[in-house]
Amino acid sequence: MNKLRGRPRGNPPTKDLITEAARGLFLRHGYRGTTVRAIAAEAGVDSALISYHFGSKQGLFGVVTQVQCARSLALGPALAGDPEGLPDRLLQAVTDLWDDTGFNRLAVQNEDVMRVFREYLDQEVLARIAEYLGGPDATDRATAAVTVIGGLIFTRYLNPLPTLARLSSADVRRILAPTLHAALRPRPRSRSHLHHGLRRPARPAPAGRG
Amino acid sequence: MNKLRGRPRGNPPTKDLITEAARGLFLRHGYRGTTVRAIAAEAGVDSALISYHFGSKQGLFGVVTQVQCARSLALGPALAGDPEGLPDRLLQAVTDLWDDTGFNRLAVQNEDVMRVFREYLDQEVLARIAEYLGGPDATDRATAAVTVIGGLIFTRYLNPLPTLARLSSADVRRILAPTLHAALRPRPRSRSHLHHGLRRPARPAPAGRG
DNA sequence: GGCCGATATTCCACCGTGATGAATAAATTA
DNA sequence: TAATTTATTCATCACGGTGGAATATCGGCC
Numbered sequence: 001m002n003k004l005r006g007r008p009r010g011n012p013p014t015k016d017l018i019t020e021a022a023r024g025l026f027l028r029h030g031y032r033g034t035t036v037r038a039i040a041a042e043a044g045v046d047s048a049l050i051s052y053h054f055g056s057k058q059g060l061f062g063v064v065t066q067v068q069c070a071r072s073l074a075l076g077p078a079l080a081g082d083p084e085g086l087p088d089r090l091l092q093a094v095t096d097l098w099d100d101t102g103f104n105r106l107a108v109q110n111e112d113v114m115r116v117f118r119e120y121l122d123q124e125v126l127a128r129i130a131e132y133l134g135g136p137d138a139t140d141r142a143t144a145a146v147t148v149i150g151g152l153i154f155t156r157y158l159n160p161l162p163t164l165a166r167l168s169s170a171d172v173r174r175i176l177a178p179t180l181h182a183a184l185r186p187r188p189r190s191r192s193h194l195h196h197g198l199r200r201p202a203r204p205a206p207a208g209r210g
Numbered sequence: 211m212n213k214l215r216g217r218p219r220g221n222p223p224t225k226d227l228i229t230e231a232a233r234g235l236f237l238r239h240g241y242r243g244t245t246v247r248a249i250a251a252e253a254g255v256d257s258a259l260i261s262y263h264f265g266s267k268q269g270l271f272g273v274v275t276q277v278q279c280a281r282s283l284a285l286g287p288a289l290a291g292d293p294e295g296l297p298d299r300l301l302q303a304v305t306d307l308w309d310d311t312g313f314n315r316l317a318v319q320n321e322d323v324m325r326v327f328r329e330y331l332d333q334e335v336l337a338r339i340a341e342y343l344g345g346p347d348a349t350d351r352a353t354a355a356v357t358v359i360g361g362l363i364f365t366r367y368l369n370p371l372p373t374l375a376r377l378s379s380a381d382v383r384r385i386l387a388p389t390l391h392a393a394l395r396p397r398p399r400s401r402s403h404l405h406h407g408l409r410r411p412a413r414p415a416p417a418g419r420g
Numbered sequence: 421g422g423c424c425g426a427t428a429t430t431c432c433a434c435c436g437t438g439a440t441g442a443a444t445a446a447a448t449t450a
Numbered sequence: 451t452a453a454t455t456t457a458t459t460c461a462t463c464a465c466g467g468t469g470g471a472a473t474a475t476c477g478g479c480c
Contacts, residue, residue: 035465259459
């Protein structure tokens, strides 16, 4: 158990031991479910070394996910083909990233504030827009609209990308207007009428935990 | 100092004391910067009462922000007018919420996982899409596209709304395709050609904080 | 080679955090 | 009044993180 204090002999690959242990534990138990002490135990090192080498648990998580992210999302293929199919290929790339890799396991197990936005967007905004629109494809259109709105919230406010944050509100509205218009536009009745498929959230608010 | 143990006489408005203290502190110092003990001290109650009455710090934050949110974002007016102007009114409502109220103060003090996505979306995805598109309005179109993509990431993966999460990947692509198409479509040269106003990120990566 | 200060890496003790459980007492209900 | 439910205090937990002591490596100098 008790090793001697001070720097050990040789140059043990402590950082690598930690990142490997962390990757495994983060994948198995998520961010919140993984404790610094557990990572340290798995790696066979003192828990203080995680702060020392990576600054913090989040710093370690950032290192682990950055690697995972760069390895997984290949933007190249999506940008290679004809311009007409670009939107589809981009969407495909994003969905593939989360569907095929273990990436979602790593992503934000849950950072508190999110619950508020999640419930509000889903139970209030989406439901009311769908109700306003009416018709068979109302939920589809509302879903698309909420995605755009959620994207605006995410990329400009919650987690501001510099490019988005620099814009004035008016610029944002000008740039996003056509997009949201399209999201809300009635869908042409496609020949394969597998339509609807979506259900409205039904209950207004189960009140959760009160 | 030492009050007697057990239930106090009368029915003191403990919950209200706590929410008021919490609102003030969250606004002044953000979520992370506000400790449960500080809220309890400000409210003049034992810190365990926060867990008791609200389940957790997050629960309390949820209550406080939900009120703030419902009070600030008036969805009604946006849904009142003509359908043609709906997208603009929705965008207006969202931007107003963050621009005019102190709402952004409440939002995510910073959950550093976000940094990964922020840098990646801004420096990689947005820049490369703009480069691919070319032309005077390339950055506008790329910005709109990144918003949609960021919205997809946010509402489906990072912070999954139940309605979005229930969908298959194929459904997501089908629903979002027209929206992303519109985001990427070249903008009609508006009569007032006050020149796009947007600049490309210019430097590829200022390296920030390393 | 041999010493020596600067720097790097480790262990340990400890801090403040959010949260829980036992003890306690008032309020409410039967 | 007796039983039950609700509201509070206090002790204590595991958590993430920090600072200091200990011990190694590294670079320069003789």
